[in-house]
Amino acid sequence: MGRATKVVLAYSGGVDTTVCIPYLKQEWGVEEVITLAADLGQGDELKPIQEKALKYGASKSLVADATATFVKDYAFPAIQANALYENRYPLCTALARPLIAKLLVAAAAEHGADAVAHGCTGKGNDQVRFDVSIAALNPNLKVLAPAREWGMSREETIAYGEKCGIPSPVKKSSPYSIDRNLLGRSIEAGPLEDPWNEPPEEIYLLTKAIADTPAEPAYVEIGFERGIPTTLNGKPLSPVEMISQLNHLAGTHGIGRIDMLENRLVGIKSREIYETPGLIVLIQAHRDLESLTLTKDVTQYKRGIEETYGQLIYNGLWYSPLKSAIDAFIQQTQERVSGIVRVKLFKGNATIVGRKSAQSLYAPDLATYGAEDAFDHKAAEGFIYVWGLPTRIWSEKIKG
């Protein structure tokens, strides 16, 4: 008896997930492996990947076109939440995992599979995101993670593949481990493992080095409706176009590189490089529009929630009850977050230089230092008396 009869395997076309196909059949007694490659705008040609899976033993090779869903249902809610893990990482990789999990679970139901599988190792965050998301969506489905158990090094994996007729990678494989989708790229390993090493220029693909960016700034106007970016320079754009165009514009000006040490869920610190030009500009612009359209208490309360939201995404809890509850709160706050934000892109910086909204709470007659000032200055005195009373009483007690 094998561990499962029919398995849907998340498939990227790389060596590891390709080796998973014969491994599941030969070592774990799986009768049938169906692969599923998700198109999340990573820019890979899906056709050869699809054929590769069939060549090395998949009974069916599915391709899911999920880029639009990815942006609309995963990235945009994260933008509304201004989600940044540990204040910096805009979660480009983490956001893709619950969607891939959903596609796996749906394919398993459609094809009558009793298990799903992925190629994650036992050290990263992605295994947690897959396993927990799958359990949330279908607690009766088995999850197989061969690479977590097989204990093979990279070389051994390639050798195992060769035994099964899978040729070892032709190019000398890059020392980096890279994850990519429409939102950006995550790069780790190789020389980056020493946190003191400056990242070599060659690792970046979406962002220019400052030395190569234009001498003149570019200005973009991003229009939001209920916290969702809908127009760029006045032109309505689809969610996918919005990210693609901003990736290009911001990337050209060297915006969106992040070099950080982060705390993985499994307790390890890792050095990670990200480039997420469009996403980072959208979060910045969105947050700015909130400062114009949300009340003081909602803005400040939401900042705390945002930290939690980023952690939930990072820690694999996209389909958890707390996440759903917070989603409801965030959606409620976005009702009036509509307007336009003007952003200057220049030499690695996206700077918000203007914002306007029909829902603006900015009151010029209260804010002005000019003659039109409508603020009741005398009212401040009584307010300060009451506001400072506890401190005054404390001080009188201490200082006599």
Ligand code: ARG
């Ligand atoms: N550390 C990031 C995360 O957990 C990205 C990991 C992506 N994988 C990679 N090979 N760089 O979301």
